[in-house]
Amino acid sequence: MDDRTSQEQADPAVRKRIQESFDRQGLMRHLGARITHIAPGRVHITLHKRAEVTQQHGYIHAGATSAVADSAGGYAAFTLFPEDSTVLTVEYKINLLAPAAGDHIEAVGTVLKSGRTLTVCRLQVFSAQDGKRTLIATGQQTLMCLESRPDR
Secondary structure, three states: OOOOOOOOOOOHHHHHHHHHHHHOOHHHHHHOOEEEEEEOOEEEEEEEOOHHHEOOOOOEOHHHHHHHHHHHHHHHHHOOOOOOOEEEEEEEEEEEOOOOOOOEEEEEEEEEEEOOOEEEEEEEEEEEEOOEEEEEEEEEEEEEEEOOOOOO
């Protein structure tokens, strides 16, 4: 799947399904992460810097960075799955390129190939400070569509 413009939005029913699923995630709630964009095959999740999500040098922790990247990719895939399905991560790899030094990070999951059972996504995480975005992590993820298993 090609890159989508940041203006494109998913169908309202899909956005509602994604947001309701995301809202049930205890870890995302605990971290303070929130979905900021839902488009077909693309989801953005933002995490603001707080003491609870930093490591010893004051950067946003790699574990928090990886967790929001995993969720962004998972929900990007989920936007393309049937209504009566759910999504599970099969595997992901992430490369940390620079410290998460901004006031927040934004994880972007983008579907590269959506299959009947497996979907592959690109993961990118940007650090933002004073309107400047820096790529701090990149990765790839494989997800599984579990059909006839509603996400509720």
